[in-house]
Every structure is written in C-alpha cells, then in structure tokens.
Amino acid sequence: xxxxxxxxxxLTENEIPKQWYNVRAxxxxxxxxxxxxxxxxxxxxxxxxxxxxxxxxxxxxxxxxPYIDIPQEIQDFYKMYRPAPLVRAYCLEEALGTPxxxxxxxxxxxxxxxxxxxxxIAQAYYAKKQGLKGVTTETGAGQWGTALSMAxxxxxxxxKVFMVKVSYEQKPxxxxxxxxxxxEVTPSPSETTAIGRKIxxxxxxxxxxxxxxxxxxxEVAVGTPGYRYVLxxxxxxxxxxxxxxxxxxxxxxxxxxxxxxxxxxxAGGGSNLGGLISPFxxxxxxxxxxxxxxAVEPASCPSFTRGRYAxxxxxxxxVCPLAKMYTLGSGFIPSPNHAGGLRYHxxxxxxxxxxxxxxxxxxxxxxxxxxxxxxMFARVEGILPAPESSHAIRVAIDEALKCKETGxxxxxxFGLSGTGYFDLVAYQKFNDxxxxxxxxxxxxxxxxxxxxxxVDR
Amino acid sequence: xxxxxxxxxxLTENEIPKQWYNVRAxxxxxxxxxxxxxxxxxxxxxxxxxxxxxxxxxxxxxxxxPYIDIPQEIQDFYKMYRPAPLVRAYCLEEALGTPxxxxxxxxxxxxxxxxxxxxxIAQAYYAKKQGLKGVTTETGAGQWGTALSMAxxxxxxxxKVFMVKVSYEQKPxxxxxxxxxxxEVTPSPSETTAIGRKIxxxxxxxxxxxxxxxxxxxEVAVGTPGYRYVLxxxxxxxxxxxxxxxxxxxxxxxxxxxxxxxxxxxAGGGSNLGGLISPFxxxxxxxxxxxxxxAVEPASCPSFTRGRYAxxxxxxxxVCPLAKMYTLGSGFIPSPNHAGGLRYHxxxxxxxxxxxxxxxxxxxxxxxxxxxxxxMFARVEGILPAPESSHAIRVAIDEALKCKETGxxxxxxFGLSGTGYFDLVAYQKFNDxxxxxxxxxxxxxxxxxxxxxxVDR
Numbered sequence: 001x002x003x004x005x006x007x008x009x010x011l012t013e014n015e016i017p018k019q020w021y022n023v024r025a026x027x028x029x030x031x032x033x034x035x036x037x038x039x040x041x042x043x044x045x046x047x048x049x050x051x052x053x054x055x056x057x058x059x060x061x062x063x064x065x066p067y068i069d070i071p072q073e074i075q076d077f078y079k080m081y082r083p084a085p086l087v088r089a090y091c092l093e094e095a096l097g098t099p100x101x102x103x104x105x106x107x108x109x110x111x112x113x114x115x116x117x118x119x120x121i122a123q124a125y126y127a128k129k130q131g132l133k134g135v136t137t138e139t140g141a142g143q144w145g146t147a148l149s150m151a152x153x154x155x156x157x158x159x160k161v162f163m164v165k166v167s168y169e170q171k172p173x174x175x176x177x178x179x180x181x182x183x184e185v186t187p188s189p190s191e192t193t194a195i196g197r198k199i200x201x202x203x204x205x206x207x208x209x210x211x212x213x214x215x216x217x218x219e220v221a222v223g224t225p226g227y228r229y230v231l232x233x234x235x236x237x238x239x240x241x242x243x244x245x246x247x248x249x250x251x252x253x254x255x256x257x258x259x260x261x262x263x264x265x266x267a268g269g270g271s272n273l274g275g276l277i278s279p280f281x282x283x284x285x286x287x288x289x290x291x292x293x294x295a296v297e298p299a300s301c302p303s304f305t306r307g308r309y310a311x312x313x314x315x316x317x318x319v320c321p322l323a324k325m326y327t328l329g330s331g332f333i334p335s336p337n338h339a340g341g342l343r344y345h346x347x348x349x350x351x352x353x354x355x356x357x358x359x360x361x362x363x364x365x366x367x368x369x370x371x372x373x374x375x376m377f378a379r380v381e382g383i384l385p386a387p388e389s390s391h392a393i394r395v396a397i398d399e400a401l402k403c404k405e406t407g408x409x410x411x412x413x414f415g416l417s418g419t420g421y422f423d424l425v426a427y428q429k430f431n432d433x434x435x436x437x438x439x440x441x442x443x444x445x446x447x448x449x450x451x452x453x454x455v456d457r
Numbered sequence: 458x459x460x461x462x463x464x465x466x467x468l469t470e471n472e473i474p475k476q477w478y479n480v481r482a483x484x485x486x487x488x489x490x491x492x493x494x495x496x497x498x499x500x501x502x503x504x505x506x507x508x509x510x511x512x513x514x515x516x517x518x519x520x521x522x523p524y525i526d527i528p529q530e531i532q533d534f535y536k537m538y539r540p541a542p543l544v545r546a547y548c549l550e551e552a553l554g555t556p557x558x559x560x561x562x563x564x565x566x567x568x569x570x571x572x573x574x575x576x577x578i579a580q581a582y583y584a585k586k587q588g589l590k591g592v593t594t595e596t597g598a599g600q601w602g603t604a605l606s607m608a609x610x611x612x613x614x615x616x617k618v619f620m621v622k623v624s625y626e627q628k629p630x631x632x633x634x635x636x637x638x639x640x641e642v643t644p645s646p647s648e649t650t651a652i653g654r655k656i657x658x659x660x661x662x663x664x665x666x667x668x669x670x671x672x673x674x675x676e677v678a679v680g681t682p683g684y685r686y687v688l689x690x691x692x693x694x695x696x697x698x699x700x701x702x703x704x705x706x707x708x709x710x711x712x713x714x715x716x717x718x719x720x721x722x723x724a725g726g727g728s729n730l731g732g733l734i735s736p737f738x739x740x741x742x743x744x745x746x747x748x749x750x751x752a753v754e755p756a757s758c759p760s761f762t763r764g765r766y767a768x769x770x771x772x773x774x775x776v777c778p779l780a781k782m783y784t785l786g787s788g789f790i791p792s793p794n795h796a797g798g799l800r801y802h803x804x805x806x807x808x809x810x811x812x813x814x815x816x817x818x819x820x821x822x823x824x825x826x827x828x829x830x831x832x833m834f835a836r837v838e839g840i841l842p843a844p845e846s847s848h849a850i851r852v853a854i855d856e857a858l859k860c861k862e863t864g865x866x867x868x869x870x871f872g873l874s875g876t877g878y879f880d881l882v883a884y885q886k887f888n889d890x891x892x893x894x895x896x897x898x899x900x901x902x903x904x905x906x907x908x909x910x911x912v913d914r
Contacts, residue, residue: 006470007536013463044538079464080548080839091537091611109566111841111876153836177841179888180832182738191465288553375637378612382537384568384634419568424630431636 007090007287009252011083017251018070021243023278024236025066026285029357031349032324034060035311043321051218051229051320052100055126059237066282068240070122077121077154081110082244086252087416091380093400099365102396103260104416105249105276106383111177114230114386114418115272119241120147123230124155133226134158138188138213140268140343141167141388142174143418149181151224160227162188162216164343166207170425188213193319195219195317209333210269210344212246233269234323242275249413250279260291260413262399264352266391267295267304267362270348272417277360284359293353293360296391298370299439301334303327303347304355304362306445311455312346321427322453325352328440329448335438342388345383345448365394366437371430373397374420386418387426389445463527465548466709468540474708475527478700478733481807482523482695483742486814488693488806489781491517492768495910500778508675508686508777512583515696516613516694523739525697527579534578534611534652535701538567543709544873549856550857557860559853560717561873562706562733563840568634569604571875572729573689576698576867577604580687581612590683591615595645595670597725597800597847598624599631606638609741613651615684619673621800624662627882634879645670652774666790667726667801672774673689691724691771691780699732706870707736717748717870719856723848724752724761727805729874734817742818750817752808753848755827756896758791760784761812761819763902768912769803779910782809785897786905789797799845802905822851823894828887830854831877843875844883 033042048057059068070078089102094121107115127135134157139145145161152159161183168175168187175185175358188208189196195215198205206212214231221229231238253260263280265273273295283289295304303326313330314320326347334343347355354360374390376397377383385393396414420427429435481487490499505514516525522617527535546559551552564572584592585822591614596602602618609616618640625632625644626889645665646653656663663669671688678686689695710717720737722730726794730752740746752761760783770787771777783804804812831847834840842850853871860867877884886892 009466010471013465077839111835111839111878113878117839131914150836150839154839172885173878176881176885176888177878180841180884182834182836378568378637379607382534382568382574382611383605384637419635421568421630424633427637428629428633431633442672 003041003256005088005206005256008085008087009255010085011248011251013079015251016078016082017244017247018075018076019067020070020240021278021282022062022068022240022246023041023281024063026282027353028213029353030063031353034321034323036324037318038314053123053130053228054131055129056123056237059240060235065395071125074122074125078244081117084109086249087383092377094377095380096245096397096400096404098400098404099407099409101118101399101409101411102400103253103413105245105413106416107245108383108416108419112143112150113421114147115242115275116144116147117150117244118275119232119238119271120144120151120245121239124148124151124157127228127230128155128157128337132157134160135228135230136160136217136221137230137232138162138164138210138217140164140198140210142171142422145183145185146174147176148230149178149183152183159183160220161185161214162190164188164208164210164213171422173423175419181430188216190216193219195319199316203333205417206333211316211330214315215319218315218319222241233271233344234346236350239269239274239278239348242271243278244416245275246278246280249276259289259409261410262294262345263413264293264296264392264395265415266296266342266388266417267297267347267351268342268388269344269346270351272415274351276415281354281359294395295355295360296395297362297364298342298391299364299366301328301343302364303345305364308350308449309356309450310452312452314346317336322350322455326355327452328445329451331451332448342391365391365393366439368435368437370400371435372393381417385416386420387423389415389417462545462713465544467542468705468708470536470540472708473532473539474701475532476524476706476741477522477527477697478704478735479519479525479697480738480823481520482488482871483739484810485742486810487520488810491778491780492912494770494779495776502733505767508679509585510587510589510685513580514584516697517692523540527600528582531579532581538574539701540705541566543706546838549656551832552833552837552853553857555857555861556866557857558865558866558868559857560710560868560870562702562870563873564702565843565873565876565908569607570600570878571600571602571604571850572599572699572702572732573604574607575701575732576689576695576728577601577608579698581605581608581614584687585612585614589614591606591617592685592687593617593674593678594687594689595619595667595674596689597621597667599628599879600638602642603631603634603818605687606635606640609640610638616640617677618642619647619670621645621665621667621670628879631879645673647673650676651807652776659689660790663790666773668773668787671772672776675772675776690728690801695728695809696731696735696805696807699728700735702729702732702872703735703737706733716746716870718867720750720870721849721852722872723799723845723874724754724804725799725809725820725845726801726803727808729872731808733872744841746902751756751852752812752817752819753852754819754821755799755848756821756823758785758800759821762821764905765909766809766813767909769909771803779804779912783812784807785902786908788908789905799848822848823896825892825894827851828892834859840873841877842873843877844880846872846874
C-alpha cells in the first residue's frame with residue numbers, strides 16, 4: 001500500500017527554495033515591456049531606477065535567467081514563517097463526497113496573513129542594501145501593507161503606506177497592526193498628495209482603489225530623498241519572489257509522487273496566482289507536463305474575463321509606466337466589494353501574456369457564492385479564509401463537485417493565499433444576509449475602457 | 458559540530474501524542490476535590506454528571522491513570538492544525554544580545570488563535586458521543602468560544618456562548634468568527650438568565666467577568682434538555698487535554714537533546730500553563746529532572762501572587778461546585794484590562810496545589826511592560842502575540858536579560874499560547890500611549906476575599 005499522504009506536508013527548513021524561478025525565461029512570447037508614458041518607448045533601467053531599487057529593476061527587466069539566487073538574509077527571514085504547509089483537504093473532500101483529491105498551499109500562517117511577506121522582505125532587503133531610508137507603497141485589503149511593515153521593522157527601514165480608503169475604514173485593525181510594526185498609514189485618496197487632491201476633486205466621496213493609492217505612493221517616493229516605491233503585485237519582480245509558493249508546493253507534491261491535474265488561484269494583480277503556478281507553468285511551457293490552470297477573479301472586477309489586453313496605466317493618476325495587460329481601464333473604480341486585494345483594474349503582464357497565449361483560463365465568481373464557499377471551508381477545514389483566497393476555494397469546490405458527477409478522481413491544487421481574520425466586516429455582512437453581488441454593466445466597463453491610452457504596440 | 462537547531466521544529470503527524478498525560482497521577486498531594494456547595498462533601502460523579510458529560514466527569518475525577526488514550530476522531534481533528542511548531546527564537550536572542558537560548562511553543566496557528574482548540578474538540582467530541590444536542594460555555598477574550606464554535610461546527614453540535622461583555626464590545630469580530638461557525642453569542646452579564654439579571658441589578662454597568670459568564674452558561678446548560686456545560690480552563694480535564702502542548706514541546710526538544718532550565722507560561726485559569734508544563738512537572742514530581750517553572754499573571758488580577766489558597770466558588774453566581782484554589786474571591790471583578798483570558802478570580806486546582814507545594818513560582822507583571830514585550834517580539838519574531846501570551850514573553854525577556862548580565866547560557870522555554878489578531882483595540886491603546894496599569898489596592902482584594910465561603914478543609 002502506498003504511504004498515506006499526511007494532512008499537512010511540511011518541507012524541512014533546508015528544503016525551502018534557495019533560488020526563485022523566473023517563468024519569463026521559459027516564455028516564448030515574453031511579457032510586453034513597460035513603456036515610458038511620455039515617449040512610449042520601453043522604460044530603461046535608468047528610468048525605472050527613479051522609482052524602484054536598482055537590483056529590483058534588474059529583476060524586473062530580466063526575461064532570460066530562469067533561476068535567481070535568494071540572498072541569505074532573505075532566506076533567514078523566510079525561515080521565520082516558511083516552509084508553508086501543503087494541506088491535503090481530506091475533510092473538505094469528505095464533506096463534498098467527491099472522488100477528487102484536493103490540496104491547498106496555505107500561505108496565511110504569518111502575521112501579515114498572506115503570501116505577501118514573500119515579496120515584501122525581498123523588496124525591503126534590496127532597498128536596505130541600496131542604503132535607502134525608506135519605502136512607500138499602497139495597500140488594498142491590507143495584507144501587503146502589513147507584510148511590508150513587518151519586513152521594514154525587521155530591517156529598520158521607514159515605511160509609508162497608502163491604504164485604499166474602503167479598506168482603511170472596514171479594517172481599522174489592519175492599520176493598528178501596521179502601526180505596531182512602526183509604519184505610517186494614510187487612507188487613500190488623501191489630501192497629502194497632489195494626485196490625491198485631484199482624484200478627490202474629480203470623484204468626491206470615492207472609496208478609493210489600488211490604482212489611486214499607487215499614484216499617491218509613487219508621488220511621495222519620487223518626491224522624497226532616500227525613498228523608493230515598492231509594489232505588492234502586478235510587477236514581474238513580484239511574481240519572481242512569489243515563485244517560492246509554487247516551488248514549495250511542487251516539492252511537497254513531488255515527495256509523494258503527486259501531479260495535479262488542475263491548479264486554481266485567485267487573481268487580483270496576479271502575485272498569488274503567478275507565484276503558485278510558476279514552476280508548473282514552466283513545465284508546461286517546456287512541454288514537460290500539462291496542467292489546467294484557472295485564474296479566479298471577482299465578477300465585480302473582471303479584468304481577465306471582460307477586460308481588454310492593451311497598454312494601460314498601472315495607476316489612476318497615470319504617473320506610472322504603461323503596462324500591457326488585461327485591464328478594465330485605469331479609470332475603473334471597482335465597487336467597494338470586500339475582496340479588497342482583488343480590486344485592481346489591471347493584471348500582471350506575465351499572466352496577461354500567458355492568458356492571451358491560451359496557457360491558462362479565467363473565471364469570474366460572485367461574492368455571495370464566494371462567501372458560501374468560505375463558510376463551508378472554514379467549518380470543515382478549520383481555517384477562516386481570506387475573501388480573496390475564497391475565490392479559489394469556490395472554483396475548487398465547483399470542480400470537485402463536477403468530479404462527483406463524472407466520477408473522475410482529479411487532483412486539484414489551489415492556493416489558500418491568506419486568512420480572513422481582518423475581514424470580519426465582510427463576514428458579518430454575509431452572516432447577516434446583507435452581502436451584495438454587484439456586477440459592472442457593459443456601460444460601466446465601456447466607460448473605463450474608453451480612457452485607455454492610444455498605444456499602437 | 459552538533460546539528461544546527463532549525464528555526465522551527467515540527468514533529469511529524471505520526472508523532473502527535475496519542476495519549477494525554479495526567480499529571481495528577483504523579484502528584485503526591487492530589488488537588489483538592491470539588492465540593493458540593495450545599496453539603497460541602499466531595500462532588501460525586503453523578504452530581505457532576507448533571508453539568509458535565511459523563512466521560513469528562515471520569516477524566517475530572519481520575520487522579521490515578523497517568524495516560525489516557527486520545528480517541529481517533531480527536532486525533533484526526535488534531536491533524537488539521539497540529540503538530541504546532543516549537544520555535545527557536547534566534548531573532549529575539551539576537552535582538553536582546555543574550556547568551557540564553559530561547560524556545561517557544563506556538564499554539565496560535567489555527568483560526569481559534571490559541572491552544573484552546575485542544576480541549577474544545579475533546580469536550581465537544583464526548584458531548585457528541587453521549588448523544589447530546591449542544592453545549593453552553595463562557596468566553597473571555599474569545600479564544601475559547603471560537604475554539605468551541607469550531608469544534609461544534611465540525612461535529613454538528615449546537616453551541617451557545619456567553620461572552621464577557623467587555624470583550625464582546627472590544628472584539629466584535631470575535632463574535633463574527635463564532636457566528637460564522639454557527640454559534641449563538643450573548644454578551645454577559647445578560648438579561649437572558651436569572652443570574653445575569655441578578656448580577657446586573659447588583660452591579661449596574663458592570664463589564665462582566667469570566668465568573669459571571671460561567672454562572673450564566675451553567676444555568677442555561679442545566680435548564681435545557683440535551684445540553685451540558687463545557688469550560689475552557691481551570692478544570693482538571695482541561696489540563697489533561699492541554700497536555701498535548703507540553704508533550705509535543707518535550708518531544709521536539711528531545712529530538713535535539715535540549716533540556717530547558719526554565720519553563721514560563723501565562724496563567725489565567727491555568728489551561729495553557731498547565732498543559733505546557735505537564736510532562737516536565739511529571740519528571741520533576743518523579744525526581745527525574747528539575748526545572749524552574751514560572752507562572753505569569755497580570756498585576757491587575759493576581760490570583761497566585763496576592764490571592765489566598767482556599768475553597769471558593771468557581772463562578773460569580775455561586776452555582777458551581779466549590780474548588781480549592783488560589784483565588785481573589787468569586788466577587789472580585791477585575792478591571793477591564795485587555796488580557797481578557799487572564800481576567801479570572803481563581804486558578805486551576807492542580808496548579809494551585811503544585812504552587813502551594815513549592816513546585817513552581819509566580820510573577821505578576823503590569824500591562825504596559827507586557828505590551829512593550831509584545832511589540833518587540835512582534836517586530837523581531839514576526840508574530841503578533843496575544844496579550845495573554847505576552848505576559849510569558851515579558852518574563853522570558855526579563856530572564857534572558859538577566860542571563861546577559863550574568864553570562865549564563867540558560868535554556869528558556871515559554872508558551873506562546875496565541876495570536877493577537879483580535880486584540881487590536883488593546884494594541885491601539887498601547888500605540889496611542891493610553892494603556893493603563895491598574896493594580897488592585899489591598900482594600901480591593903480584601904473586599905473580594907471577605908466573601909470566601911467558610912469551608913474548613
């Protein structure tokens with residue numbers, strides 16, 4: 001009899017990856033380059049260096065090296081909260097009565113509550129190494145801001161966080177975690193920046209968006225000596241750092257000779273999904289294996305499923321470089337739905353290219369059905385999931401139920417990117433039956449897309 | 458060179474204890490029996506059976522069997538969130554510049570946020586096995602109520618929780634977690650019970666206490682067919698279930714041949730400390746090893762350090778059996794300090810006897826210094842600790858700093874019983890410099906102790 005797979009597969013500390021995997025190296029069609037919004041020419045390393053740390057610029061532009069060493073200091077930090085467990089969802093399988101075998105990679109067992117710490121420590125480390133004084137950033141749901149605060153506290157860097165206003169108000173406790181880690185937290189849009197004042201003037205009463213908060217954070221970084229801007233998602237460098245998720249997941253599965261048929265992750269800017277699928281996508285790109293890969297996004301902010309693949313501004317204020325990606329338009333302000341981390345108008349250029357090449361699929365799911373999946377998962381698996389992660393749970397459950405109908409014993413891997421301990425306002429709405437399932441109309445989308453920059457590339 | 462001890466020592470799933478350890482079996486002086494408040498005679502199994510499940514009554518009264526099998530169903534549930542890691546606090550050691558070696562057993566990596574789940578699933582399991590419909594309980598900080606809700610959701614039992622009012626108000630999100638797991642949550646004291654109405658009449662505006670909430674929960678359990686009462690601390694059975702903490706910690710240390718000099722845990726009712734020290738205390742009682750064992754309590758609720766060892770009511774309403782324990786008097790209502798889980802007037806009879814026999818010591822620490830330790834720990838070890846657990850961190854840091862002065866390389870083990878994700882109101886007060894350090898006056902204590910029942914045993 002084959003060895004029974006335990007509930008949780010932990011790698012040893014020595015098995016934590018010592019290199020990140022750069023999926024771009026294996027992509028035949030590379031992600032489109034970032035463009036200078038003035039010249040519409042690809043951003044040079046020097047231009048990017050005004051906003052980002054030098055070493056991160058190198059990583060951002062590196063489409064060739066498949067493996068990049070993880071500095072020892074980052075490896076040491078990883079040991080504080082990694083390896084993250086790969087969990088066999090025996091209880092969920094039983095509750096569903098499905099022949100499918102469900103695994104999830106759980107990245108929420110740290111105080112930031114999500115996978116965001118994997119890139120936060122990397123970006124803070126390179127900023128510190130460059131002798132900077134501090135970094136600025138935006139945060140939506142708050143996981144990224146918390147992660148960055150933790151990394152900065154550990155390294156002794158200043159940290160200024162612009163937090164999307166709706167999350168700032170719904171999650172006052174997130175703010176306190178960041179403050180406990182010494183960060184300065186400002187609700188966005190704010191009166192403290194020129195772009196914030198402009199956005200507030202044009203959209204009084206706006207609840208903000210990641211796009212607005214990015215503009216403000218970039219403005220402060222560029223205008224403050226010794227500061228650079230860091231970003232928790234979308235960028236190539238972030239997907240690179242997040243590859244530890246997939247590398248660990250794959251190593252854990254390999255220990256037991258398990259190959260997933262299907263890999264599912266939620267997608268906002270793409271950091272979690274991109275990290276989870278990296279090594280599997282690598283195999284797929286190299287023709288070594290095939291996997292069905294599914295990005296799950298909220299129906300309220302459907303970049304993949306209803307957006308356009310085009311050059312667009314990464315931010316609402318249009319101060320950032322242009323990125324070619326699936327986008328709803330940088331002017332699209334999503335409804336204040338509760339999966340704060342998925343409220344972004346764009347998508348990782350790497351994932352956008354892979355999606356456009358037909359290497360992965362996408363599904364949009366509605367909020368109430370997401371929380372139904374979250375509640376079921378919480379009760380049987382004992383972990384209260386983040387609303388973002390619950391998008392992946394929803395589709396994993398749907399697929400497992402299809403297996404129940406067909407009798408197929410598919411192996412499903414999904415990313416449980418975080419916990420929902422700071423999302424109780426949303427859970428309360430769900431518990432009280434007051435959740436809404438807003439879906440943008442075609443007119444809403446047309447409005448956002450009408451403002452795409454006119455770039456012919 | 459000896460093998461380097463990893464940051465985190467995980468046992469394998471097979472190494473999760475399959476038996477609980479009952480420290481009472483090795484105690485020369487057994488804990489004093491619970492007394493019937495009417496007859497002042499030891500409670501019989503039959504009498505206890507009106508309040509507690511049958512099998513738990515057996516465990517409560519069992520002073521003889523050193524090991525008790527953990528039923529397979531409970532072992533399976535344990536696999537969802539155990540083994541819990543034993544962490545070597547390399548980062549804390551470095552930050553303190555101490556030659557001491559610091560380890561902590563981290564029990565917070567589950568949605569209940571603490572060790573409470575270890576006993577919750579056991580108590581819920583035996584209730585289910587007995588064919589009951591549901592259970593009632595009290596909760597202070599909310600960890601126990603959350604844990605019990607999770608266990609009941611898993612097994613399909615009803616769960617009614619009386620939550621100390623101050624915590625209910627400071628932690629609305631705890632309530633929502635419990636509701637997500639299907640529990641009914643009532644702030645205590647409430648108008649829904651006779652004893653609640655009486656307490657409110659006598660102490661209008663009271664913020665409640667565990668003692669009040671216990672009375673209400675017992676009243677409802679006894680008055681509702683198919684219900685029993687369960688308790689998250691104090692009782693002998695709870696310490697028995699919590700022995701998994703110490704058994705795992707010891708097994709992890711044994712793997713690397715490490716023997717702690719000192720074991721530190723916070724103490725409210727004693728469940729965390731009692732569980733952590735069990736197997737070590739067993740060795741000490743059998744004369745096989747010696748350990749310095751330190752209970753840490755809040756200066757605002759100092760049962761060990763300023764209480765009296767005497768028979769007292771376990772609850773404010775005086776409906777429960779009498780327990781011999783270190784107590785401040787069941788009428789003592791602690792200040793609304795933030796370590797909600799440590800706001801109990803009494804203490805585990807087992808720990809009380811061990812303390813009275815000189816087998817452990819106790820220290821009382823003030824709130825602000827506790828949060829200073831918590832903040833430092835959060836920043837260097839990456840985990841936001843529960844205020845309760847931070848009492849142990851405070852003394853662990855103090856002891857490590859003593860080692861720095863003396864140059865001693867002591868090995869310190871402490872219990873990190875939980876996370877502080879639901880304690881951000883308290884952290885906010887600390888961040889804003891508004892924390893208070895209330896310490897009861899001698900008159901306050903005399904008032905509580907003047908109401909001890911007159912039992913001459």
